[in-house]
Amino acid sequence: MSPVSILLIGFAMSTDAFAAAIGKGAAMRKPVFRDALRAGLIFGAIEAITPVIGWLLGRAALDYVEAFDHWIAFGLLVALGLHMIVNGLRPHDDETDEDPSRHHGFWRLAVTGFATSIDAMAVGIGxxxxxxxxxxxxxxxxxxTLTMVxxxxxxxxxxxxMVGKRAEIIGGIILMIIGSTxxxxxxxGAA
Incomplete structure (x- = not known):
């Protein structure tokens, strides 16, 4: 496989993570580069691991992964999207609002990163x-993925x-669109 093909696959695998990152960034209150780089590292590590897992599964798991990867990704992304929309619709009292970084902690980023990288596992099998x-x-x-996120x-x-404090709703909608896509x-493709 040529270096250009490898690079194109790399960017293709990171596009859904990029869209999810836009939603995450819109939902965060003024993220700094350090926050963005941290999210990029989490997404990038997960996105790098999943094709290796897929590659290791190989031919034995091909039918199973291809049959369910889209449902798993859809379910995780829609659930996370709905959660973000509900949080965005809740009234916020700026003076008593909890720490916004808690909403963008390691586990939430990891689950989102995993949900957007399930297709990379199927690519790894191929x-x-x-x-x-x-x-x-x-x-x-x-x-x-690190770069794009x-x-x-x-x-x-x-x-x-630009969109104000309800930006988390946009992030939730983006995640749901990615899952639906x-x-x-x-x-x-199966039909």
């Missing part, structure tokens, strides 16, 4: 049958300032 070094591929996917959080910050693409 890569098991191709002439490609999985370590290089995983590194490229992880670095592309960091940029997405910072871009979301700008969008968040993943489901649609798999179901329309």
């Amino acid at each position: 890569l098991a049958f191709m002439d490609v070094h999985i370590g290089v591929m995983a590194l490229v996917i992880g670095l592309c 960091t940029a997405g959080i910072m871009l979301g910050r700008v969008l968040g300032n 993943i489901l649609y693409e798999h179901l329309s």
Whole structure:
């Protein structure tokens, strides 16, 4: 596989994480680069690990993963999206509001990162049958995701300032759209 193809796969695998990062950045109150880089590292690590897991599963798990990956991603993203929308609709008292960084902690970012990387696991299974070094591929996917998520959080910050304190609703809608798109693409491809 050519270096250009590997890079294109890396960026393709990071686009849904990028969209989710825009939503996360919009929901955060003025994230700084450190916050964006932290989210990028979490998403990038997860996005790099999932194709390796898929590659390890190989041919034995192909039917199982292909049959359910879209449902898992859809369920996780819709649930997280609905949670964000509910939080965005709750009245906020700025003086007694809890620490907003708690809403963007490690586990919430990790679950979102995993939900957006399930398709990378299926790609990893496909890569098991191709002439490609999985370590290089995983590194490229992880670095592309790190870059895209960091940029997405910072871009979301700008969008968040424009749309106000209800930006978490937009982030939830984005996650639900990503989940629905993943489901649609798999179901329309299977038909």
